[in-house]
Amino acid sequence: MEPVSERYILYYWPTIQGRGEFVRLALEEAGVPYEDVARGREGMGPIERVLDRELELHAPFAPPVLRAGELLIGQTTNILQFLGARHGLAPRSLTARLWCNQLQLTIADIVAEAHDVHHPISVNSYYEDQKKEASARAKDFRSQRIPKFLGYFERVLDNNAGSGGYAASTKLTYVDLSLFQLVAGLRYAFPNTMARLQPQWPRLIALHDMVAARPRIAAYLKSKRRIPFNEDGIFRHYIELDEQV
Template sequence: MTSGGRVERYILYYWPTIQGRGEFVRLALEEAGVPYEDVARGRQGMGPIEQLLDWEQALHPPFAPPVLRAGELLIGQTANILQFLGARHGLAPRALEARLWCNQLQLTIADAVAEAHDAHHPISVNSYYEDQKKAAIARTRDFRNHRIPKFLGYFEQVLENNAGRGGWAASSKLTYVDLSMFQLVAGLRYAYPNTMKRLQRHWPRLIALHDMVAARPRIAAYLKSKRRMPFNEDGIFRHYIELDEQV
């Protein structure tokens, strides 16, 4: 914050045409109601990101976006950024044990997101989906039938263990973890609509959490705005019909 208590404008460095991992950060910024610049979507385009990733220019260079600039701080890695924003804007509990629990859950969400990406790019991120489609079909079958139920079943149990505290995952109030669980469910529904329609009855608390987050005034306004990019087949969550067969 500035010396007068005013929150400075954050700068978010992320790719300009996809939700990706940057969306988890955007949701936290939107819920916090703080000013931020999604810099690559502005007039400068990719220039600031290319400069940011010139690793020789910084003592602690980021490996890849998302990166958040907060004053003189330059923070990389989604979970790390959310831990910072959570503490600063009331999106995380104050107690150390509870903050560590939030981070643990966020890192588990990150694992699920990585597997969602690798389902359609199982061989190499440097090759097109079309060049590894056969492997993707096999990998996605396992992801749909085993990994999605394992991850979402775990989060459902987390919510059940925290029952009676408002329906949130890690506290009696919304935290950044709840925002990220919303995004995970939204992404999986986009990528695997048939699978999610068939299985989501097993995770009623998680689906209810998704709906509670979507109904929050700032999030609802964001979801209707142009700031919220649609899912597409360049991001992490991709919808290919052949990967959502009910097999």
């Protein structure tokens, strides 16, 4: 690990967990100081400036973005790969690093689909303007996509059984933190669906609980730094999009 002299700066929307939450969880578990800058006095100004290519050579397409000294890093999986290597949240071998990144990219795929459930037609219009299409997409997501993805992650955990319950290594990695967040988010958005299905995934649920109980994560989840789930984020609880019981 390289010494870290600068405080990290995280650029992400200040009122939602969103994709930024996967980065926040890694920073919290690493126990490194960071500034969640848009939640401070300047509000959205820093985000606008970091997206400005006149100011930033490597201006990103969208938040989350992490500033680490002279580095400016965009895209969630890219940030996690960087933080994982720097703070002992990823294994060192090439094989294992590729595997972690592969799993994280697969998590990113279902996170994108979880978003598109409530915005199947356009991110530029409101959920209320695409409710009918959202209902159809939610049905497919609940019945096909959640079981396919979470069943996959359960099998990954099963293949790594005997390694302490972690997904990709014998120690905690950023992938485990992200699987915690995925389960938490899906439970928030689709409580009926998850209540019915989750007994199929005992290893995944055990991992969720193990991550939630880690001292730094438990402290974070109780703190004001953890923004509650809400209907502006990726995982949204619209009763009409969940399974009816």
